[in-house]
Amino acid sequence: xxxxxxxxxxxxxxxxxxxxxxxxxxxxxxxxxxxxxxxxxxxxxxxxxxxxxxxxxxxxxxxxxxxxxxxxxxxxxxxxxxxxxxxxxxxxxxxxxxxxxxxxxxxxxxxxxxxxxxxxxxxxxxxxxxxxxxxxxxxxxxxxxxxxxxxxxxxxxxxxxxxxxxxxxxxxxxxxxxxxxxxxxxxxxxxxxxxxxxxxxxxxxxxxxxxxxxxxxxxxxxxxxxxxxxxxxxxxxxxxxxxxxxxxxxxxxxxxxxxxxxxxxxxxxxxxxxxxxxxxxxxxxxxxxxxxxxxxxxxxxxxxxxxxxxxxxxxxxxxxxxxxxxxxxxxxxxxxxxxxxxxxxxxxxxxxxxxxxxxxxxxxxxxxxxxxxxxxxxxxxxxxxxxxxxxxxxxxxxxxxxxxxxxxxxxxxxxxxxxxxxxxxxxxxxxxxxxxxxxxxxxxxxxxxxxxxxxxxxxxxxxxxxxxxxxxxxxxxxxx
Amino acid sequence: xxxxxxxxxxxxxxxxxxxxxxxxxxxxxxxxxxxxxxxxxxxxxxxxxxxxxxxxxxxxxxxxxxxxxxxxxxxxxxxxxxxxxxxxxxxxxxxxxxxxxxxxxxxxxxxxxxxxxxxxxxxxxxxxxxxxxxxxxxxxxxxxxxxxxxxxxxxxxxxxxxxxxxxxxxxxxxxxxxxxxxxxxxxxxxxxxxxxxxxxxxxxxxxxxxxxxxxxxxxxxxxxxxxxxxxxxxxxxxxxxxxxxxxxxxxxxxxxxxxxxxxxxxxxxxxxxxxxxxxxxxxxxxxxxxxxxxxxxxxxxxxxxxxxxxxxxxxxxxxxxxxxxxxxxxxxxxxxxxxxxxxxxxxxxxxxxxxxxxxxxxxxxxxxxxxxxxxxxxxxxxxxxxxxxxxxxxxxxxxxxxxxxxxxxxxxxxxxxxxxxxxxxxxxxxxxxxxxxxxxx
Numbered sequence: 001x002x003x004x005x006x007x008x009x010x011x012x013x014x015x016x017x018x019x020x021x022x023x024x025x026x027x028x029x030x031x032x033x034x035x036x037x038x039x040x041x042x043x044x045x046x047x048x049x050x051x052x053x054x055x056x057x058x059x060x061x062x063x064x065x066x067x068x069x070x071x072x073x074x075x076x077x078x079x080x081x082x083x084x085x086x087x088x089x090x091x092x093x094x095x096x097x098x099x100x101x102x103x104x105x106x107x108x109x110x111x112x113x114x115x116x117x118x119x120x121x122x123x124x125x126x127x128x129x130x131x132x133x134x135x136x137x138x139x140x141x142x143x144x145x146x147x148x149x150x151x152x153x154x155x156x157x158x159x160x161x162x163x164x165x166x167x168x169x170x171x172x173x174x175x176x177x178x179x180x181x182x183x184x185x186x187x188x189x190x191x192x193x194x195x196x197x198x199x200x201x202x203x204x205x206x207x208x209x210x211x212x213x214x215x216x217x218x219x220x221x222x223x224x225x226x227x228x229x230x231x232x233x234x235x236x237x238x239x240x241x242x243x244x245x246x247x248x249x250x251x252x253x254x255x256x257x258x259x260x261x262x263x264x265x266x267x268x269x270x271x272x273x274x275x276x277x278x279x280x281x282x283x284x285x286x287x288x289x290x291x292x293x294x295x296x297x298x299x300x301x302x303x304x305x306x307x308x309x310x311x312x313x314x315x316x317x318x319x320x321x322x323x324x325x326x327x328x329x330x331x332x333x334x335x336x337x338x339x340x341x342x343x344x345x346x347x348x349x350x351x352x353x354x355x356x357x358x359x360x361x362x363x364x365x366x367x368x369x370x371x372x373x374x375x376x377x378x379x380x381x382x383x384x385x386x387x388x389x390x391x392x393x394x395x396x397x398x399x400x401x402x403x404x405x406x407x408x409x410x411x412x413x414x415x416x417x418x419x420x421x422x423x424x425x426x427x428x429x430x431x432x433x434x435x436x437x438x439x440x441x442x443x444x445x446x447x448x449x450x451x452x453x454x455x456x457x458x459x460x461x462x463x464x465x466x467x468x469x470x471x472x473x474x475x476x477x478x479x480x
Numbered sequence: 481x482x483x484x485x486x487x488x489x490x491x492x493x494x495x496x497x498x499x500x501x502x503x504x505x506x507x508x509x510x511x512x513x514x515x516x517x518x519x520x521x522x523x524x525x526x527x528x529x530x531x532x533x534x535x536x537x538x539x540x541x542x543x544x545x546x547x548x549x550x551x552x553x554x555x556x557x558x559x560x561x562x563x564x565x566x567x568x569x570x571x572x573x574x575x576x577x578x579x580x581x582x583x584x585x586x587x588x589x590x591x592x593x594x595x596x597x598x599x600x601x602x603x604x605x606x607x608x609x610x611x612x613x614x615x616x617x618x619x620x621x622x623x624x625x626x627x628x629x630x631x632x633x634x635x636x637x638x639x640x641x642x643x644x645x646x647x648x649x650x651x652x653x654x655x656x657x658x659x660x661x662x663x664x665x666x667x668x669x670x671x672x673x674x675x676x677x678x679x680x681x682x683x684x685x686x687x688x689x690x691x692x693x694x695x696x697x698x699x700x701x702x703x704x705x706x707x708x709x710x711x712x713x714x715x716x717x718x719x720x721x722x723x724x725x726x727x728x729x730x731x732x733x734x735x736x737x738x739x740x741x742x743x744x745x746x747x748x749x750x751x752x753x754x755x756x757x758x759x760x761x762x763x764x765x766x767x768x769x770x771x772x773x774x775x776x777x778x779x780x781x782x783x784x785x786x787x788x789x790x791x792x793x794x795x796x797x798x799x800x801x802x803x804x805x806x807x808x809x810x811x812x813x814x815x816x817x818x819x820x821x822x823x824x825x826x827x828x829x830x831x832x833x834x835x836x837x838x839x840x841x842x843x844x845x846x847x848x849x850x851x852x853x854x855x856x857x858x859x860x861x862x863x864x865x866x867x868x869x870x871x872x873x874x875x876x877x878x879x880x881x882x883x884x885x886x887x888x889x890x891x892x893x894x895x896x897x898x899x900x901x902x903x904x905x906x907x908x909x910x911x912x913x914x915x916x917x918x919x920x921x
Contacts, residue, residue: 046559062525063527064526065529268518398921402846
């Protein structure tokens, strides 16, 4: 790939770029799904192309093309420079980048068994066994299970001398069981909702999920929800399972610490942030039990890599330290705006999209409690499992989440199953009410595969390590 | 950018090499460019160009799919090889048949503009500067994006389908922010020259200036006037959760045909055949897209079909397929609500106390069967008192059943606007005056 990147950088420089970088990407995806006993799809996807980013006349330009021929690459590089020059006619402030050493190296996702070396027959067989295990309950109207495997080879080069090659491997899978009655529809999912759970690892990760072994239980839970009591309403204690805690971290810490949002780059679309720079180092974001990190070195998260998409090395940044807001996710351009250097959060959705600030692995660090202890010391509340709906305002303050099910807790005991729970609050008050986080034994790295941001839209795979955690005085109610 | 005939030729060549079974080849050439601005400057401007090839093979009761982007002249062969590898491992089952060619020529209206196709980065920068200068003149900051896209799609299959079309889309969205408030406006068209950029600039600056100094207002049920930006979210979510034949077949749709669920003022159709909503003549199976009225004067009238759901119900596909096979089912992507007879500017005058909502944000399904959604208001929420907008109010969270809201519609505006939903499908929306809308925090 190096000969291709040299062509791109030389052409951009010759056209007038003061800086250029490029990413040559080859991506292979396998997606398999079974629905109601039938192999619904086996899709094999191959994608390759080059994305070229330049600064010319003090402005950014970016162009991507799927033709990896010298002529096309050079034409695309010149087009990126043309785009930058067009922007420079409107702009008054030239782009300024924080310094970053030009690095040279190679990185490959650690894995035990290459998922692409496992036969498609074995993968289909696993899904059919999973489906069959859900098939014995007549109330289950829709049974779905799926697998996804990704291999992405990334070559990055810049006019500053960076030369980086990475191979990222992802493996994921999941199941959904949907039960229906005359007046109700309820879905339960495993290991996570919205299709699947995914990590940067090999086939061993999917085997560890044990989809067939969990399928019947999950289907039974969906049926039980049809006749479960509605979730109680009121202000009460809430305990989140690790999957819901992961999404809470995603929406209320991951997004508001993206420095491009803070600087207004996403104001017209994804929004801004309540975590303004004047709050850095002093604002109480949560209780002393709350420490959150951005850690792209932590396997097997979907935000684990060697270098980000502008060549900055993977690293760990503390975003919230025992409740105090301490850090942002940044890029070379945004870090320079607040007098810092990048902490490596620039990521792109493939070769055709411009790198923007994205989450890596945003983690709620483990505490010292346990789910059992949290329930035992709760007088009245609900234990909520697996996300069903999520919504938060454009500054990431006012949120409302729904989960697939809940368990009412009375006098330290998990009692009855309840359906349609939703809870809501304001971000700092909510995390400020956190009085317990489970320890490392219950801490799991989950994957979110549908994080949307940017124009044109980009979908990113990000990781979230989390454990069950408890919050006091939360507004809870059933969805109507 | 390749022409229609070139893509059809590639598809024909691919089918000619088919030795047994059936095949469908979908080829898409796309060129899209987008200029993004923030703080009255262009901070991101991008372009991308690619060809995507999707092959569906059916043989021996098994279906396989291969997709390729890039890989030059070897792309078709690579896609066929992937599809065959896929096909070999799928189980024998009742596969959905490939559709045949349309009985007649049908409506071939396509949203296309040579001006959009030829737009340059300089053209986009000049249009953007109209907005940034308008904002700057009022000491405000503009943010947004202007995109232009040209797409050529060809669908050929071994049952005789041979369709192709080239479409364009130009889309401009803008947020203007002041010290303590913001406004929003957007315009969308096949033709970049038809975008009313000065009109958008005036609208968004006006909304922003009126939004300054918003004060809180308590949650509760309010009478509302929803702008087309907000109505678009309601219509798009109805399409996702209920207008699909598969959702009905799986008992997860609110649609009960023949039942009156909404106000008789409400008629909702999907219409890809007119110039109003980015017309396009066929779906992802190459089937001609029919006009379907889903809600007729408040009554559930019909749902949209693809080939698999049509076979299941013994009817004909309405041409609303996504790429096959899939587990999501058919989808309306050109939704329109029929206009009413009230000029929108008269709606506020009839409200004694209520809210004018410019825009919703982060709308998500809470209970799909009951069409309950939640979301926030954003960039222009105003209190209406005694027939006049009196002051801006802080953003509110709503949690509301769409069907119940549309059952309580008092007025539908005589004007409509073409919008893009969050899923980027075209929606033709009026203003709506609704009796009660539930705000929860």
